[in-house]
Amino acid sequence: MTTIASNLQAVRDAMAVAAAEAERAPDDVNLLAVSKSFAPEAIREAYEGGQTRFAESYLQEALHKIAALHDLPIEWHFIGPIQGNKTRAIAEHFAWVHSVDRLKIAERLSAQRPAHLPPLQACLQVNISNEASKSGIPHDAAAQLAKAVALLPRLRLRGLMAIPAPSDEVAVQREAFARLRELFEQLNRQGMQLDTLSMGMSHDFAAAIAEGATMVRIGTAIFGNRIYQKETT
Numbered sequence: 001m002t003t004i005a006s007n008l009q010a011v012r013d014a015m016a017v018a019a020a021e022a023e024r025a026p027d028d029v030n031l032l033a034v035s036k037s038f039a040p041e042a043i044r045e046a047y048e049g050g051q052t053r054f055a056e057s058y059l060q061e062a063l064h065k066i067a068a069l070h071d072l073p074i075e076w077h078f079i080g081p082i083q084g085n086k087t088r089a090i091a092e093h094f095a096w097v098h099s100v101d102r103l104k105i106a107e108r109l110s111a112q113r114p115a116h117l118p119p120l121q122a123c124l125q126v127n128i129s130n131e132a133s134k135s136g137i138p139h140d141a142a143a144q145l146a147k148a149v150a151l152l153p154r155l156r157l158r159g160l161m162a163i164p165a166p167s168d169e170v171a172v173q174r175e176a177f178a179r180l181r182e183l184f185e186q187l188n189r190q191g192m193q194l195d196t197l198s199m200g201m202s203h204d205f206a207a208a209i210a211e212g213a214t215m216v217r218i219g220t221a222i223f224g225n226r227i228y229q230k231e232t233t
């Protein structure tokens with residue numbers, strides 16, 4: 001087995017343990033492999049190890065990989081910050097977007113989603129740690145945005161995403177994830193039909209699964225440490 005394939009298996013095993021501890025079915029939690037900064041060959045290796053959902057954060061880098069891997073039936077997710085000049089390419093090339101945090105961006109994605117593709121699956125990114133530096137809609141404004149986004153014809157609002165402030169303490173990790181889960185439950189009580197809680201990364205996915213994550217976004221634990229080449233566009 002290659003390193004990536006054995007890392008993938010180790011992550012799946014750890015996810016199953018976390019699900020069992022939370023008395024959840026292992027199938028309730030989907031693995032999204034975050035391949036930013038890694039070459040198409042690494043993605044191909046993960047694909048051969050049984051992984052079909054991949055996420056990218058930087059548009060130009062992602063478009064290059066999507067083209068290089070067009071022979072594989074990969075489901076591509078966009079999880080990076082979205083500027084207005086990126087919406088068209090995101091709408092054209094991705095199945096999911098997790099980082100919607102403004103109505104204007106959601107409206108552009110909906111308007112630009114090509115007619116021959118199914119609606120773009122979307123999550124709202126919520127700022128649950130209230131850090132000035134992090135993107136995401138403030139917690140208190142999320143319900144209003146969710147209601148507006150749910151009405152857009154070519155987006156399908158699936159749920160919520162968050163990147164909490166990093167912490168080594170499981171109790172602190174769980175508290176942040178619990179805030180996102182409570183918001184998710186509140187929106188569903190108000191009549192929305194959300195099914196996706198996108199939360200948990202390499203260092204905190206067990207806590208996220210304990211708090212109800214349905215999709216964990218894992219990069220380092222699968223591909224290794226990233227060497228960044230910061231994109232400028």
Ligand SMILES: *Cc1c(COP(=O)(O)O)cnc(C)c1O
Nearest residue numbers: 034057079201202217218219220
């Ligand atoms: C990079 C990234 C991840 C993956 O983080 P790891 O710590 O490498 O698992 C998850 N979510 C988002 C939004 C990211 O940008």
